[in-house]
Amino acid sequence: MRRALRTTTKKRVQVRLPGKRSTVHFKKERVKGAHCLRCGQLLSGVPRLPPSKISRLALTEKKTERPFSEQLCHNCLRTLIKQAVRTSPL
């Protein structure tokens, strides 16, 4: 087995070949992607890449210009800002 494949991050799958032989194939690392902390919606503007590749990107490629864009979706941020403004003492 190749040195790079000796890891637990890749799933191993037994595959039956046409000549009735069976070998092990390796599935790619699956990435769930960043989700909103409040509603669980998949965040747009955040690339769906493994952490090893996200770390190589520039900051502007990882998030949008909106505040809390790497944690909250636009709807949740909007409602939270509204709540904060309405409950703040004048």
Ligand SMILES: [Zn+2]
């Ligand atoms: Zn949300």
